Amino acid sequence: MSSPESERLSPGLYIVATPIGNLSDLTPRAADTLSRADVVAVEDSRVTAKLLGHIGVKRPMLPYHDHNADRVRPALIERMAREAVALVSDAGTPLISDPGFKLVRDARAAGHAITTLPGPCAAIAALTLSGLPTDRFLFLGFLPSKAKARADAIAEVAAIRATLILYESGPRLGVALAALAEGLGARDAAVAREISKAFEECVTGTLSELAARYAEAGPKGEIVVMVGPPGEAPPVSEDDVDALLTDALERLPAAKAAAEVAKATGLQKRDLYARALAMKA
Numbered sequence: 707m708s709s710p711e712s713e714r715l716s717p718g719l720y721i722v723a724t725p726i727g728n729l730s731d732l733t734p735r736a737a738d739t740l741s742r743a744d745v746v747a748v749e750d751s752r753v754t755a756k757l758l759g760h761i762g763v764k765r766p767m768l769p770y771h772d773h774n775a776d777r778v779r780p781a782l783i784e785r786m787a788r789e790a791v792a793l794v795s796d797a798g799t800p801l802i803s804d805p806g807f808k809l810v811r812d813a814r815a816a817g818h819a820i821t822t823l824p825g826p827c828a829a830i831a832a833l834t835l836s837g838l839p840t841d842r843f844l845f846l847g848f849l850p851s852k853a854k855a856r857a858d859a860i861a862e863v864a865a866i867r868a869t870l871i872l873y874e875s876g877p878r879l880g881v882a883l884a885a886l887a888e889g890l891g892a893r894d895a896a897v898a899r900e901i902s903k904a905f906e907e908c909v910t911g912t913l914s915e916l917a918a919r920y921a922e923a924g925p926k927g928e929i930v931v932m933v934g935p936p937g938e939a940p941p942v943s944e945d946d947v948d949a950l951l952t953d954a955l956e957r958l959p960a961a962k963a964a965a966e967v968a969k970a971t972g973l974q975k976r977d978l979y980a981r982a983l984a985m986k987a
Contacts, residue, residue, distance in 0.1 A: 723825025727902030876924035
């Protein structure tokens with residue numbers, strides 16, 4: 707029989723993914739690590755206590771969240787030199803929309819061992835439900851709450867050819883979908899919630915259809931919004947090209963004007979240069 711000392715985890719930081727719904731989604735390795743950690747850094751001790759109760763263990767917990775992270779982090783880093791510190795979020799993989807990355811950064815700078823225990827992540831799980839393209843995607847976290855900042859954030863990513871993934875709360879869902887519809891147009895989208903729970907659902911449609919569906923009241927639960935990439939841009943007409951070249955030639959020599967229009971349209975620079983010379987002649 708092994709002694710309690712031999713069962714201790716090596717000192718360092720353990721990044722432990724926790725269930726996003728069904729507690730049975732906790733991996734055996736994660737359960738083993740949590741049961742042997744010297745301390746567990748948590749978002750909400752009440753939430754993590756339920757998880758620890760599910761696997762039948764009690765461990766010391768230390769709150770680590772947005773409001774105390776800067777104050778608590780130095781002591782946690784110091785403890786990693788001699789103790790095993792497990793980092794968890796209330797649900798899913800730590801560091802995704804929480805302050806955990808600073809703890810990892812500082813632990814690495816201090817030379818401590820860092821181990822990650824992969825597991826559930828709401829963004830990835832929702833993407834698999836959506837039926838939207840998965841070959842390229844961008845996680846945006848939460849959109850800003852103020853209208854102007856929200857519109858600016860949407861405009862910033864409007865041209866990116868990737869599926870967009872966002873987190874949102876029920877009360878803000880309708881407003882967020884309406885802003886996405888206004889800023890991105892008629893794109894396919896999906897709203898997933900209660901992932902891995904009894905009432906899991908993923909509703910699909912265009913952004914405007916989903917905005918109308920959730921205009922009155924958003925659903926309860928953790929919500930993930932996904933928006934498909936933009937469609938192919940229409941080809942640029944010859945008249946449009948000539949107009950762009952005319953404008954550029956008023957400010958630039960032919961070679962630089964051709965380069966500017968090539969960047970804007972995706973057309974070949976050499977063809978545009980020849981066209982620019984012909985226009986000047």
